[in-house]
Amino acid sequence: MGTTVKKWAALVAAGTCAIGIVGAAHAEDTKISLGISGWTGFAPLSLADKAGIFKKHGLDVEIKFIPQKDRHLALAAGAIQCAATTVETHVAWNANGVPIVQIFQMDKSYGADGIAVRNDIKTFADLKGKTVSVDAPGTSPYFGLAWMLNKNGMTIKDVKTTTLSPQAAAQAFVAGQNDAAMSYEPYLSSVRDNPAAGKILATTLDYPMVMDTVGCAPTWLKANAAAAQALTDSYFDALAMIKADPVKSNELMGSAVKQTGEQFAKSAAYLRWQDKAANQKFFAGELTAFMKDAEKILLEAGVIRKAPDNLAATFDTSFIK
CATH class of the missing domain: 3.40.190.10 (Periplasmic binding protein-like II)
Structure with a gap:
């Protein structure tokens, strides 16, 4: 991992990757680089970008499409400050020395x-x-x-x-x-x-084990709580837009992955995005229970060598209250 991280660090040093402004007191002062993939469940983040929701919340968000296998490397090098990924991946990153703190849940897969x-x-x-x-x-x-x-x-x-x-x-x-x-x-x-x-x-209808959350680097999160709150609020506003104007929303979300609005809607039918109430319920107990189950599979598959020292440190519920 070291060589690849160094490559990312070199890109950062060269100025080719956007870095959040550490110590920013207000959301509008902060630029966020957010790592995601083309997974349908992440699309509300693309919608928040394309529909100007991030800007409405005073955020300057750069969405970076980074393969899941490389996203933690970008996070470790500071090339991104936050990332969307599956819960067990957050567990693996923390266990393998790349700390990240989950701040809100995005989706659950229902056959996707x-x-x-x-x-x-x-x-x-x-x-x-x-x-x-x-x-x-x-x-x-x-x-x-x-x-x-x-x-x-x-x-x-x-x-x-x-x-x-x-x-x-x-x-x-x-x-x-x-x-x-x-x-x-x-x-x-x-x-x-x-x-x-x-x-x-x-x-995942037969084996419900894919659920995605957005997390941020703990040092960045501590210094940029207002921006993290604005990021969370932007996600919930994107869900509100999907509910209010599904046709336009599907068109915008589909365009990010080269799909028509109709094609995107078909893909999205296999998952459920999680609103604030669902988030509160999930973080109240389901998240920790799932992470404990996931640890066993990750260890058996050789993805991690040891479990994270403290699962409670891998999430922060203050942004969904």
Whole structure:
């Protein structure tokens, strides 16, 4: 990790990455670089950007599309101050020496993540010895595969894995490559739309373990509480816009991932964005319970070598009150 972090640091030093102004007292004084991916659940952040919601809250937000496997490197180097990712990934980053504090929940997957298999594969037991295309260790698809296998009495070692991003995994599968693929929306729909290529063996409807939160570097968060609050409020305002004007919202969110509004709405039907009440309920107990379960899978899969010292330090509920 050290070499890659140094590369990010070099970019920062060269002035090619935006850095938040440490010590800013007001949200309008702060520039935030926010790391995300094209995952459908992160789209309200793109909406907040495109619809001027961030600006309304006095924020200057630069959204950076960074692969999940690299997002913690950007965070460690200071190239981004905050990042959206799955809960277990926050656990892994903290366990592996890249501290991040979760401040609000974005979404829960209701079928938006899943494993595609060839039509002759009937059960998880049939996957033994088969080749599964999946993103790198430390990513949501890798964790999802490990979780599903674990719940079926198997481990990652029972299958052969080939590393492909969620988009590439779905594309390769539809093209006839590999026996199975872990992916998520909007890319998983390409499999749904090509039944001759294969089928979806299981999704997060069967194994509910994909939930996303936004977190920030603890030192930045301490110095920029007003900006973090404005970021949280912007997310909830984006949800309000989606409810008030779904057609326009879907068009804007779809444009960030080269989808039409109609295509985006289809992908978004497989997840649920979480409003303030849902956030408060989630952070009250469900979050910690899930992190404890996730620790076991992360350890078994070799993603982490030890659990974080203090799970309570990995989240802050003050921004959703």
